[in-house]
């Protein structure tokens with residue numbers, strides 16, 4: 175006989191479910207301006223307090239406070255606001271186009287716009303991003319042509335990827351946007367490898383890797399951290415903790431008893447946990463990490479705390495697994511509203527200007543959409559010809575594929 179109770183497992187649960195309001199106290203927030211900013215040559219082990227607190231710059235009134243204030247110029251603030259708003263309007267229009275059956279699938283980044291936009295603003299042209307499907311803000315900030323993005327979404331005759339990728343899985347070497355892979359977490363090992371190659375070549379370009387909270391449970395995440403640490407690869411490791419991985423809560427991927435930022439510290443990587451809905455904090459932390467990478471001080475891992483405000487994709491209904499109004503109670507607010515409040519407080523922005531910018535961007539997106547649709551959409555069947563599947567793989571088409579192509583008559 176022994177006096178032990180039967181063994182049991184712990185299965186994490188979210189603090190809210192449909193009909194039961196979320197208790198967001200699990201987030202462990204810090205007040206704006208209270209978290210220290212270490213020198214860029216900080217020892218990774220000396221960042222463990224930063225992996226548990228939350229870097230924030232914008233306070234409740236929209237003032238920029240504390241050591242992480244990046245002191246952006248008015249032009250930079252406006253550039254950030256513009257790119258975030260453009261991303262949001264673009265997403266909204268593409269969801270409508272998907273509902274109209276012009277495209278097969280879409281994924282929005284509602285509520286997470288600040289992360290991709292302000293991070294990109296802190297990078298240099300030529301730095302390579304290895305994004306997931308929720309960083310369309312990178313392309314928009316780098317002013318990649320909207321028409322090409324929409325042609326990719328429509329899988330039409332002018333799709334630069336010839337219909338070979340799921341909509342939203344863009345690819346542009348020139349824009350420093352590595353081909354998106356549907357296989358989660360592959361971005362991390364590829365980015366570390368690219369950064370290592372950049373160092374081996376003696377180049378000055380750095381890599382930026384992206385992953386979601388859920389995908390950190392993949393082995394590739396951990397492999398990437400080991401390589402990044404061992405070789406001090408010039409890479410920024412971004413973990414976007416938007417609280418959800420489709421219908422599973424972030425605690426299921428291991429965010430309950432520790433933080434995702436703390437994974438980095440445990441691997442010997444300088445790490446920060448940052449308010450992802452605070453565009454100024456995102457810019458400052460990204461710049462800090464980029465500078466470390468550029469000066470051969472090694473990788474940095476940043477956990478961006480944010481909230482996936484919309485459904486996972488056009489194939490998801492989140493009201494089945496979380497309170498429908500959850501986002502309106504998220505304590506870090508909305509990134510666009512917060513930057514707008516800051517700019518209005520500075521006296522450089524107004525409601526009227528905001529409305530005018532909204533109209534202007536909407537007009538730009540509508541005309542890009544019209545032009546893209548003139549090349550076809552799923553509705554009219556103007557999709558790349560079947561012949562294109564035989565192209566771009568072999569320098570000389572092998573005999574058996576030549577025969578298959580003949581059989582198809584294309």
Ligand SMILES: Cc1ncc(C[n+]2csc(CCOP(=O)(O)OP(=O)(O)O)c2C)c(N)n1
Nearest residue numbers: 308356357358386387388389416418419420
């Ligand atoms: C290796 C792998 N496993 C599972 C999937 C299916 N899948 C696609 S997105 C997703 C959720 C990912 O959540 P997270 O990493 O938190 O990113 P988020 O969607 O929240 O941005 C899953 C499970 C996949 N594409 N690849």
Ligand SMILES: [Mg+2]
Nearest residue numbers: 386387418419
């Ligand atoms: Mg997620």
